Amino acid sequence: MPPMRPEHRIQRWFASRDWAVFDFQRAAWDAYLSGRSGLIHAPTGTGKTLAAWFGPLLEALHDPPASPPPLTVLWITPLRALAADTTGHLAEAVTELGLEWTVEQRTGDSSSATRSRQRRRLPTALVTTPESLSLQLSYSDAHARFRHLRCVVVDEWHELMGSKRGVQLELCLAHLRTLCPGLRTWGLSATLGNLDEARDVLLGPDQPGDLIQGLLPKRTAIDAVIPQRMERFPWAGHLGTNLVRDVLAALDRADTSLLFTNTRSQAELWHQALLQARPDWFDQVALHHGSLDRSVRDQVEVWLREGAIRCVVATSSLDLGVDFTPVDQVLQVGSPKGVARLVQRAGRSGHQPGAESAVLCVPTHAFELVEIAAARDAAVAGEVEARRPLRGCLDVLVQHLVTLALGPGFTDAAQLAEVRTTHAYAGLDASQWRWLLDFITTGGSTLKAYPQYRRVERDGDVYRVTDSTIGRRHRMAVGTITADSMVRVKYQRGGLIGFVEEAFIARLKPGEQFLFSGRVLELVRVRDMTAQVRSARGRTRAVPRWMGGRMPLSTRLADGVGARLEQARDGHYHGAEMTAVRPVLEAQRSASALPGRDELLVERIGSREGQHLFVYPFAGRLVHEALSALVAWRLTREAPATFGFSMNDYGFELVSRRLPEVDGDVLARVFSPTDLDADLRASLNAAEMARRHFREIARIAGLVFEGYPGRGKSTRQVQASSGLIFDVLHRYDADHPLLLQAEREVLESQLELDRLRDLLCGLQARRLLLTRPRRLTPLAFPLWVGRVQSRVSSEDWQTRVQRMLGQLERQTPDA
Template sequence: MSSATGIPSEIDAWFAGRGWSPRSHQREMLAAADAGLHAMLVADTGAGKTLAGFLPTLAAFCPSRLDGAAPPDGLHTLYVSPLKALAHDVQRNLLTPVEEMGLPLRIETRSGDTPSDRKARQRARPPHVLLTTPESLSLLLSYPEAATLFAGLQRVVIDEVHAFATGKRGDLLALALSRLQAIAPAMQRAALSATVADPEEFRGWLAPWGDVDSVALVQGEQGAQPHVGLLLPTEERIPWSGHAATWAIPQLYEQIAAHRTTLIFTNTRFLAEYIFQWLWDANELTLPIGIHHGSLSKEARRKVEGAMARGELRALVCTASLDLGVDWGDIDLVVQMGAPKGSSRLLQRIGRANHRLDQPSKALLVPGNRFEFIEAIAAQEAVELGVRDGEDFRPGGLDVLAQHVMGCACAGPFREAELLDEVRSSLPYAWVDEEIFARVLDFVATGGYALRSYERFKRIVKDKDGTWRLAHPEHAARHRLNAGIIVDNEMLEVRFRNGRSLGKVEEMFGAGLKTGDTFRFAGIDLEVESIKDLELIVRAARKSASIPSYSGLRLPITGTLAQRVREMIADRAGWARFPDDVREWLEVQDYRSHLPVPGRLLVESFPHRGLEYTTYYTFEGWNANQSLGMLLTRRMEERGLGPLGFVATDYTLAVWGVKPVEDPVALLSPDILTHEFVDWVQQSHLLRRAFREVAVISGLVERQQPGKRKSGKQVTFSTDLIYDVLRKYEPDHLLIQAAWADARQRMTDVGRVGDVLDRAAREIDHVQLDRISPLSVPVISMVGRENLPSGAADDDLLLEAESLASLAMRVEPLEDVGGD
């Protein structure tokens, strides 16, 4: 029987036995399921979101609800998470209540790390609850037994939905949900998140056919306000430039020693290794400190995760690999090294401490430079005010749709109209019409007009009765080997001679190594013994300062947080809360030039070391500023201004050349996004890079063949060759269209570039100075160092920045200080 709250007595008793009672949002999630509704839960970290998502599943297996009937058989619930580590963590935490209540539930995980024999057994005899990722779910749906496997599916729980719903992994999952709904029409969907900025948008994404009325919105109880502090230099000034914040290592080590367990977040894998090295060098007490990031081997990650779960580590340096939902109760301090880049991301990371709704999480922000200090303050206040940010939804990628179509064909024959109807029931693909879908099918069937004469691109065929099926059974195995959404640069396995794997480094880094070279990876100093195929064979070395760097798009500051930074800089009355050196920095900027204020674009021009510099204070993120720099230098070249280079940060773009920029308004006219943008993208590496990714995702180019994996050079050679053919003979090819969408939306942040141009068209402050300004010191100090990994050049950056600052902070005219 159920209690008065509708919760089965077994679950009520379990809560009572722990001195708890079900929270209101947990009861509402169960009530929504009982009413036959899908549900979107937004609740603070530590509020028991995962348990809330699983309560309907637990209830279905309670004897009081079964009323003498046999427990449900077969796969009952799917749990989908963005991270493998999160799925394993949830399995650990879910097993406890299941065992203590004595429920007849089998729970297993499935990911890329799961052994093949277990995967086969899961398809034949599935557990009641399967914890997986979007990619693994998509692969499961590609097997002929998928219809039988998922026929009785009752529930899908999507955890940390904000982390991937707006990207290509979200596209893949949305298509998988549509397929599951077609197989099991009664299936209920539930999504969980602590940091959704607009729950209504996510309700639309979650709902079949966008029917938001079928999705209950459940708001969680308010949690304790987190305690977020800033770590500042005790004697020195806040650095002008740099990102690694290594100035804070002595103080950070003191914090580690004073707390039970400290989780230290960095924004890149390079910085994780770099900060770990600095901490280890400072580890006089030999405290157990670990490292965790996505390029470490599965064994290394599991070892660290297990040590954290057992409370054996005092600190763990990590990346976004541990951003989401991992519940280690002994963590009592979270540290963010460098800029947080967004309030939602920061809140997510803060929530790893204490992980209880009624206890405040404790966090420290460690800014690397003065702009990052203001960004940290802005993020801190956004968290206090409950302001969230996030990425916008955009149309689903055609490359992902092509992969899904191929997966459906692997599962069995399908009819075009039926599959289109299924695809359109997902929000990302509601825009796809019959003509576009026919183009997708033609691409999967032939490769497109320019490639249809090549037999290897013929993967599906259409029978006389209109049914589509695989052209040959071997295409199914090849699809499953290569399917996926995450397309990293090609990696080299790092192994000891005995076969033990440490993880992977990018092929570009490994290609520069030779026998005898040393580098530090996974916290170990290593020497290269040999390079064989796609493996680096290494042995322990004495000492190395070299650390592998990883390419890829940088994490830009969100628009919401950037706006708060602008507002704080413009708010002179609020400067009183800043340290003296930051306040002085802004005061001298205000005296000598202007301040960048919301709604206006500040542009400064000044001579420096025999060249003419112009700085644009856009606050639109590194990707957008990098794109704007490429466009401006092209336009400057056309107008005879002799551009020589540019450098970008999240906040500023600096361009230098032979002649001064006297009219930035003309350079920033909106038509730059028509002619110049198209020409630049087509002639640059960006469109080729985007094409490489969509060609791999769509299945046109295979990274892996049975028993053999292609090198990055081989994949790039293949995609470049096909790209050149299509550009010449079929420029409107489906994948060229998909590559353009990626180049616009993700690689160039063209939308944010457009925002800069809009501001320039409305209100622009162009200030002509006799020398470098205080606000331009951080970006100008990076000139000549911008291609080095973040953190590697910090010492040089600091020296250069201090030299520039002595000139920039003088308030007297240049002629009174003896020149530049």
Template sequence: MNQFADVWFHNQGWEPHAFQRNAWKEIAKGRSGLLNAPTGFGKTFAIWFGIIAHYYDDKKYQSEKRKFKKNKLHALWITPLRALSKEIYKATTQVSSDLDLDYQVKLRTGDTSLSQRQKQRKKPPQALITTPESVHLLLASKEGTDYFSQLAFIVVDEWHELLGSKRGVLVELALSRIKAINPKLKVWGISATIGNLAEAQEILLGTGHKGAMVRASLKKKIQIETVLPDNLEKFPWAGHLGIRLLDKVVAIVNRYQSTLIFTNTRSQAEIWYQQIIMHYPSFAGILAIHHGSLSDEVRLWVEDALHEGRLKAVVCTSSLDLGVDFRPVDCVIQIGSPKGVARFLQRAGRSGHRPHETSHIYYVPTNSLEIIEGDSLKYAVKEQIIEQRLPYIRSFDVLIQYLMTLAVGDGFIADEIFEEVRGTHCFASLTRSEFDECLAMLIHGGKTLNAYDDFHRLVLKDGRFTVESRKLAMRHRLSIGAIVSDAMMKVKFMSGKYLGSIEESFISKLNTGDVFWFSGRQLELLHVRNMEVVVRPTTKSKGVVPSWMGGRFSISPNLGVAIRHSFESIHNKDRLSPEVAFLQPLFKEQQRRSGLPREDELLVEYITTKYGHHLFVYPFDGKLVHEGMAQVLAYRLGKIKAATFSIASNEYGFELLSATKYEIDNTFIKELLSPRELHRDIGSGINVQEMARRRFRDIAGIAGLVFQGFPGKAMKAKHLQANAGLFFSVFEDYDPNNLLLREAYDEVFDFQLEEGRMQLAFERIARHAIVLTFPKQLTPFSFPIFSESFREKYSNEDWQSRLEQIKLQLEGKLE
């Protein structure tokens, strides 16, 4: 029994769920654990009342507390978002107020004033709600060890969200230190359902842990409905359909009291907000927008207005994905593919937020082919095909930052920290020589940077490494964290004329002399200078199409599995879902012109048009994987016969366009798509070095090689890139086995090129039957990919009318 919870729940008129009572029992036994329960069922209270009961009921803890003249921190609650921190703060302080407890809760995030932080340091509250970065800032302060000496609990909220990022590594390292300071520490994680829940628990609690897994046996009812257009486009292109469904979307919004309209990109959110206001002026004042590029002030206003029920709808991005606790909305609308099953479920859970209520989510496809994903999502949800969150391993940049953090704080003994760090999942394979190399980079700059005073950061005194320079200590505290973002690069002619901005992740894949389409022009890459791409016009006929931020947001492997399953159900005429039934005319047209693959088949089309020879391949593995696959195939084709290729891709397939014709048959395709020597061909066919150079900028920033600037005076991106590029070149030439350099290459293969996923795709395809066709014209499947490249070639205002003409010709309505 938990007397505090029983009283509080009784006063609210609520009955605790079984999972909440189970959590309280496990906490009362002194165990650590992981809590997994649906959104809206009271996960916060399942942990919080266990913490409250421990504080007041545990005689041993009370006797230890009396030994100290001042309060010590009892509980630390870590969340990934400042907005979420504020909501946890509201809920927990309400409990203390309702029960008239002297259990004080404080908030510490990037918004907390310096004076408030100093008060929290001198007189700690019983509980502190904070972020991973703020925990490391506490470790970087003097007497940080003493601050955590009586800590009884650490709770990591939304652990699944932190797990697949370097912020998760920050949490692992902080836990390793605080567990060493206080071995009695109890650690609890709160996580949504993911495909590797047991692994997530082990990473949080440690190998061989004896922690509890508390899971709610509560099935959240989810009602999924696909918004279908009045007419089916047999030759769709990306984004073409979405806004055409505006009236249907507004009709749904009007049926409910409150709605969240989720988009995948910020630009898409801006477009939908403007379109609704433009066509429905009555929404002014009751419609808001919420995304990561807006100021904190605007976002907080939107969250408060939602909480108070003053808004009819909010157009938002993933900025409202997590468990920010506002008044439950009645409905969720997803614009375009959610790209992942877990993300779709998370967003669905924002509606019907109360226990036992049904979550209503409407899926709005942005082109005809995307309609199939409505069927795929229903299948994935029904079969619980949930994505795994893959943790980072061997993140030496974070380790170097962490060692500096400890040195800036109370200092550290190398042997002790090595053993602690080896106990984390991220650094389980760390050798002593690797650890010593990380230390050396902080002591004297390692093998290559020892001539520079700024890299003589650590001093050994009485067996303990510390930082004596106040300047270096201050700069480090300003740089703590592992949040990085992709930079935009300016595209310019040699004359200096500015054409626009493009993502560096796209440019990093190109070599000098490569051609790409941008701003309606064919451009040849001359060189990359800092953060500028210098180009010149060219008459070369083939070029690569840029990939944009929205396009790089790729479907998950699990959603790919579900989509391929939906294609199998196309052939089952007895039990057609509404989505598959609606798409029958498109599928019949595809079958007539080319072929319709089954789940264990790969469709390949080879089409000749006035634009050249098009090789279309449909693995259904997502845009990121397709981009890599296409470049591997271009390299392999180029070895057979020299050619220049244009590459385009979408979530379902990719295109290689060339003026060179190849003699293609099934054997040729099988060999072309062979998984043999894939790693070698990725390294040879893609400019991996340049991609690693770009990736290294973030690694150098996290490791402290490059100072990012003071608040309000951030260093310009071009200076960051120039400095990081210099270090990269020095390491390449003089220290090729440098750990940070190797990490840059590993991250390119693992995360940017998704080599593991690409390998699995090639291996799966090797087991599939090849359906090779030679259509006389573009097909319903190939037209959306063709339109991706066409859009960039004719990016002025008439590209849509040109594309419409081609579509009409394909439909036989124009000669």
């Protein structure tokens, strides 16, 4: 009997699982076997992993190896948490098809024994992260170890593109293509709006590539918990855990659920709230976020795969690719802030071809019901946000050049040509390249007197790292993920619990309690970057705050909110969410106005505090943060004044005892896009913001060393080191490329300058609605609450908020 053809073996493998082979999967396999590269776009849970993996397997089945071949396939994953799950799925197919391949993973969590074995010989297929790949390229035998590579698969490319991790990977891929000219590169992506650009960034400028679309978008049911009582003056976080009983009812209707929150702090609070309401679920509700110890997260993921747990409260740590087929439903606490994020999270349920995904949104304040309705509109229309790729990040390129110099080394012209094959550095000019080489070899004109910045030496035509201490330090710092220094949290007489940011622990005194990992802990002492704790009884609202919790409303979702408010302005309330929030919006329209998308609402309200100016562009928190400072600064040119600030995703508040009179002409001047860059720098003290941001750039570029394991520097020490370098460069080399990069990134990333400029240009065409309400309106109230909450006062801020809420309700007539 003749042997079965490889295609038939694949068909039988699918049939054994009762799966159909989809047309897009066959298209991906054919493209791979024809030597092409590309991007596979398909909704979560519809088989795009198999579309990428079975191309290399089919190739191997046509010419089966007698023994495990050297490294052939490199699989890049954005999260270490995904590596083990992905490795298991890939290895299962290899084993069942009878291929003599080895499949292993290599991440920062890999044991020393695994790393030692892989230093001797890499497996046939290696699942790794961008950081671990960069480390592999830093060894002297890197060229020999990668020379047999035939394919690179980049999983969840949409999560990497638009970040410095994506830029780091672009550089690594360019180097691998130089080593292996026939290398095929395939990206996997879901929930992305700019697919052509994503493919082109992955493959490099002017490189041909396929774009393979998967199944039609999965059916996604988006519903919301509707509060039984809707207060007309909502404020952020007010509903929150008050809806815990509605959530418990939803959890009771499903076997396994994922409850997503937008921040780790919120996850901790919801986990505690669920267990307080249902103590009998103590072993049925778990917590999962990136600051918990790896072993804790691994155990939770095992329970999910086995369907052995009722609910996991999670953050973005469970957003991506891990296949939890038993999950019946997904809940989202608070607005998702973006359409793509909501669709991605919904896809964690029904994680198999043909199954419907479902998400139940839990609003934390009434206006989030409008955002949920707008998100559903966009999801039904298939409109999701784009991810914009970065360009010209010199700190990442500095790190990459030192990495290559630490490995086999590089030559001038060849390396410049290679770097220019990436999207991020296609426009790198000769003067920038000369500066880069000078910077890594001498430290540049300002730092050349300090030997620690002379990291690379020129040996003939080859640039190399010859100092072993420099090499050791560099390998420990490889990567572009930056955050506040992390403090380990350990029991006084026990094991590791997880990590919190040093800034949070620094505010606690021994004996004070805080909530972490779903437990109430008491701080005993802090020593050597370790917080020793013991279990405590009682309740506490002190929860660690992690950076990255300020997610702004996306442009797409903001537009959708504007469209829904415009419908409400015209008296149209479609859907359960809009019907529920109608009393709030009617109260807003009665007291002031509801703006349409072609209108800008500005409210001036007097109080005992002074005069308040509330402005509602609906452009997201980061834009409003910059815009409020810009408007305040421009108003001081009309008349001297001192302002207080508050902002959220819908608008901002300025309050002053001496607020100048404003009319259409004044507002036209303060909202003008003319001289935006200069005025923004003056209003925000952009130099000081750049100084703080420079710390991240300095670490990535290797100017600051954060210390050896167990002897790490404190945040204050790292800040002092980077601050000193910033001051030296600012004084003696004000046009230093890394200083200019710091300022540019502050404007583009932290302040969303492009979005702000587009907004100001668009405001010129909007009709101005200038109103003078007698009291705070429903839109103004949450801005007022945010400012009161942030102020230090001997009076409990919640008491003051409740008192104001009572006054407003009594003074507002029923609609």
